[in-house]
Amino acid sequence: MKLIAGNWKMNKTPSQTREYITKFLELVRDVKNTEILLCPPFTSLCVAGEMLKDSHIKLGAQNCHYEEKGAFTGEISLSMLKELGVSYVIVGHSERRWLFGETDEMINKKVIACLEKGLRPILCVGEKIEDRNAGMTLKVVESQLKLGLSGLEDLAGKIDIAYEPIWAIGTGTPATPEDAQFVHRFIKEFLGDVRVLYGGSVSPKNAKDFLSMPDVDGLLVGTASLDPESFAQIVKASE
Ligand code: PEP
Numbered sequence: 001m002k003l004i005a006g007n008w009k010m011n012k013t014p015s016q017t018r019e020y021i022t023k024f025l026e027l028v029r030d031v032k033n034t035e036i037l038l039c040p041p042f043t044s045l046c047v048a049g050e051m052l053k054d055s056h057i058k059l060g061a062q063n064c065h066y067e068e069k070g071a072f073t074g075e076i077s078l079s080m081l082k083e084l085g086v087s088y089v090i091v092g093h094s095e096r097r098w099l100f101g102e103t104d105e106m107i108n109k110k111v112i113a114c115l116e117k118g119l120r121p122i123l124c125v126g127e128k129i130e131d132r133n134a135g136m137t138l139k140v141v142e143s144q145l146k147l148g149l150s151g152l153e154d155l156a157g158k159i160d161i162a163y164e165p166i167w168a169i170g171t172g173t174p175a176t177p178e179d180a181q182f183v184h185r186f187i188k189e190f191l192g193d194v195r196v197l198y199g200g201s202v203s204p205k206n207a208k209d210f211l212s213m214p215d216v217d218g219l220l221v222g223t224a225s226l227d228p229e230s231f232a233q234i235v236k237a238s239e
Pocket of ligand 1: 164201
């Protein structure tokens with residue numbers, strides 16, 4: 001089944017979350033053939049978890065810490081997330097890598113911790129514009145996959161990969177569906193049978209074009225997931 005995931009980033013208070021989910025549940029009530037995931041900020045997970053618990057919409061976190069507990073001020077463990085109903089965790093988003101200094105080694109620990117806890121990681125990979133211009137896209141993606149998944153085997157059905165070219169995130173300039181297809185094919189040849197989502201300026205206008213590519217197994221949506229109508233349209237493009 002295709003997965004359409006919304007990453008709200010640092011947006012929406014708990015009351016705004018309540019308002020959004022009330023509308024969104026109604027808008028996607030008839031969606032049957034698509035897995036839907038909402039990833040609100042940590043502070044909204046509790047309210048979202050309550051509202052979604054009897055629905056067909058899954059709940060995801062945008063980040064996690066890999067330790068179980070302890071002196072890690074400001075961090076959130078996977079047990080804390082699990083108790084709120086979280087079943088997916090976005091790991092290694094480019095904003096975590098480039099704004100908050102997450103290394104491939106930290107990302108690898110997070111992926112391992114998610115799998116050990118029975119949560120499904122969505123590992124984000126993608127190149128900067130300089131890499132792309134230098135013809136290094138596949139080298140960068142391969143290195144992020146190798147290091148991020150180091151020590152892990154047999155990942156089919158346990159993990160999703162999001163290909164998010166950094167130059168396409170939040171810029172209004174998406175990759176072409178053909179560019180995405182090319183990298184997704186490479187990822188599947190490298191890893192075997194995993195779901196590969198595309199992310200980067202996805203909108204209700206272009207969602208279908210991406211989803212019609214044979215190796216685009218879903219979408220990770222930032223900006224356009226903040227509005228329940230737009231996100232519902234993207235979800236329905238996958239049906
Ligand atoms: C993202 O941050 O994962 C993302 C894809 O953002 P946007 O849809 O705004 O480009």
